[in-house]
Amino acid sequence: MPDSQKLEKAFQLFDEANSKDPNTEVFKGKSYPKEVLYGLRMTETLNSFMPNASEALRLTARCQHICRWEIPRDRYEMNRAGYLKWRQELKKFHAEKASEILKTIGYETQIIEQVVFLLMKKQLKKSEETQTLEDVICLVFLKYYFEPFAEKHDEGKIIAILQKTWRKMSEKGHGAALKLPFSEKSQALIKKALEG
Known part of the structure; x- marks a missing residue:
């Protein structure tokens, strides 16, 4: 599968996963699952901010919040320590979800590792x-x-x-x-x- 087709397939699978979001948001008269809309906004903003972004960065932008609703904030203490723990768990969760999807499409290890690196907000x-x-x-x-x-x-x-x-x-x-x-x-x- 050529790289451009892989990228489109990844976007499609990320959006399909996010389409299960029970939370919705109306934008310009159309209702979207919240995280689908967020992913579209991330892609659009990256394309405008850095049109020549690498494939790994483009993938990461689209799956930045993948299935976020599955780990709700209220599962953790409502203080700064609870918030930080929630954010760390989310990063790991997003990295695992994205990796699973990218492996099914046949992405090479190097790109998957870079997506995980970015989702974990390293360096x-x-x-x-x-x-x-x-x-x-x-x-x-x-x-x-x-x-x-x-x-x-x-x-x-x-x-x-x-x-x-x-x-x-x-x-x-x-x-x-x-x-x-x-x-x-x-x-x-x-x-x-x-x-x-």
């Missing part, structure tokens, strides 16, 4: 690909999820989240984030967060 700030993935995750959050999130939380928490998100990003990521079409209210919050 953030040192690995260019891990950093690019993190930039794309942050850009997707800022473009699609930040404003609904901001409506539900107080200003102090929103500013802290923005500052934390900003710290994770590269200069290239910052440049792309500042071009996003934010509302006036969000622009004011971002300005406040960056000056703080």
Whole structure:
């Protein structure tokens, strides 16, 4: 199977796995399983942010949240330690799920290992690909999820989240984030967060 066909097959299987998500989100009048929509947004953002991304990075972007609903946040203590444990378990879970799918398509070990490396967020700030993935995750959050999130939380928490998100990003990521079409209210919050 040529590489382009393998990539399309992987995307199809990732989306099929995510289509079982019981959570839905309506976007532009159409209802999607939440994680299918997230995967599509990750692919679209990566294609725009880094059009020449490697195959491993393109695969990772699409399966970043694969079957995430199977490990709910409320299974862990609702504190920082519980949150961090949940995030670590998710990374391992996503890596295992993605590996299984990629093996069935016949991907070589080297690419599967790189996808696992990226899903585990190894060497953030040192690995260019891990950093690019993190930039794309942050850009997707800022473009699609930040404003609904901001409506539900107080200003102090929103500013802290923005500052934390900003710290994770590269200069290239910052440049792309500042071009996003934010509302006036969000622009004011971002300005406040960056000056703080």
